[in-house]
Amino acid sequence: MKIKLSNPLFTLDNERLKKDLAFIRGEKFSRFIRRRTVFYMDGYRYAYAAAKKRWNINFAFFEAGHEIVKPVYLSGSLNAKAAEIWWRKMHEDSRFTHQLIRELEVLIKSTKRLARSIPKRELAPKELEQAIRAYLSWWVAFFELAYLWFAVENIKDKLEAEIREAWHGSREDLQQFLESVYRPTQWPRSSMEQRDLLKIAKLKGKSQVRALRNHTRKYRHLALHDTLADTPFDFEYFETRLKTLLHANEYRRTKKVLESADAEIRRADQLLRRSKLPSAIKQRIYFVRSYMFLRTESIDYVTTVYEAYQRVFASFARLFDLSICEALHMTYQEIFLSLRRGKLTRPKSEIQERANHGYAYLIAPHASFLVTGADIDRLRALIIPRGEGISKLQQVKGQTAYSGKVKGIVHVILDSQKADELKEGEILVTAMTNPEYVPAMKRSAGIITNEGGILCHAAIMSRELQKPCIIGTRNATDVFATGDVIFLDADNGTAKILHKKSPRL
Secondary structure, eight states, X not given: OOOOOOOOBXXXXXXXXXXXXXXXXXXXXXXXXXXXXXXXXXXXXXXXXXXHHHHOOOOOEEEEEXXXXXXXXXXXXXXXXXXXXXXXXXXXXXXXXXXXXXXXXXXXHHHHHHHHHSOSSOOOHHHHHHHHHHHHHHHXXXXXXXXXXXXXXXXXXXXXXXXXXXXXXXXXXXXXXXXXXXXXXXXXXXXXXXXXXXHHTTOOHHHHHHHHXXXXXXXXXXXXXSOTTSOOOOHHHHHHHHHHHTSHHHXXXXXXXXXXXXXXXXXHHHHHHHXXXXXXXXXXXXXXXXXXXXXXXXXHHHHHHHHHHHHHHHHHHHHTTOOHHHHTTSOHHHHHHHHHHTSOSSXXXXXXXXXXXXXXXXXXXXXXXXXXXXXXXXXXXXXXXXXXXXXXXXXXXXXXXXXXXXXXXXXXXXXXXXXXGOOTTOEEEESOOOGGGHHHHHHOSEEEESSXXXXXXXXXXXXXXXXXXXXXXXXXXXXXXXXXXXEEETTTTEEEXXXXXXXXX
16 A cells, blocks of 8 residues: 655644534534653554545544643544445445455454564564554555444434334344343454453463463453553463462353353344344444454554554664654654655654643644644634533433442542552443453443544453443543542433542642
8 A cells, every 4th residue: 555655734823724623513413531752643644545535535533742641632523424435335236344354354464464474573764664564555455444333323223113123023122132232243362362361260280371371462462451551461460460369269250251251142142033123223233243343452552563563663763762652752744754864854842842741742634734833722612612510410321331329539540650559349431441441340340431432442351250340431431530529320320420539739
């Protein structure tokens, strides 16, 4: 894939910004919280062009902040528009769902190949350029589809209406079907890690140690869900989890929970197979279930690429006397020009400014902008209106992922690197979850997320772990604070403050 390189604009004094602001004023944004870098946002800029060309959808993507963990904003209409396109294509061409699934399967294979292609040694400048070009080509192909990850949530809603109309049977059977059929076709890599660790718990002595070392090599990459600057899981991390499992009660409990989750997949298979729904509707249900699996599976394998490219950026950083974090605050154009000329083409102080004091990056229909300093807040003020009364809210409402009621102390975690700070029995409140959160999710009494739908990672894992969970609250991390005592009523999709954490004097 030949990709034409360029830089975003580094100044806001541009006529194209006025055009983009006119577009943005008509948009409602979904807000996320992420630990990202300039390198990632610059990759999204190239993928944006590919996604826009393929799906003919205009949208905006914006990140701004002075810390490494920043709020990120994406056009809320993106996945709704994508779902309309996909829904129409599903009905026009029965092969469309097969093609999307096949595309995801091919992307996973290409992800594995890319991770294996990186040598385990210092790379020369020419090798670095080749490796980073390969990364960009892979990234664009991946996010041409992955930009629309959550369109499947809208597809599910449309499909549910179609199922209700075609259903022959009792209302109770229909409700049971809808509650039970949306399970992944199989468990992704991050879920298989838990099952493999359970097997290791049955081993003894040197066999157990050897198996745990192999387990570490196989799954350490799962810690890298945010950026490739993160630290992979080490032997001690898995050893600590294994020690917990070695207690008889915990082993039995975990085994029972995982067996129950496996039974849910078999139950979903059985329900779909035995239903009298038209074959076309069954095919669309199977697509949603396959997509649930492949979406998480593909993200799990993306982390193998991140692990491999730690070596690439370590070589690049040494070449230009940068930290890896600083190197990840350069654009692709800056990286390639620096490699060719043998020196940094952007002042080192500017790169360090991005890494240490933040940046704002706007990707929009007419242009993209990357700014630092006072322009961060200036651009954010132009795009994002001030929040109204969030701090005064006393409760949130979301979607039930797994039912149950619990009273407990909140622990808000915005950075997955701090997930291990959650104590046993606390209620986890976060933007969204990924495999790094799983040990914390197991320790929690319940889970609340800002983001996600019934097919997201938090929903899947809460059902697997049998933890009360509500998702898609939008603002739980703003409403609740660590130390608040709340009542989580996942049966009704709500959580409310019982006692606010006392302010420090």
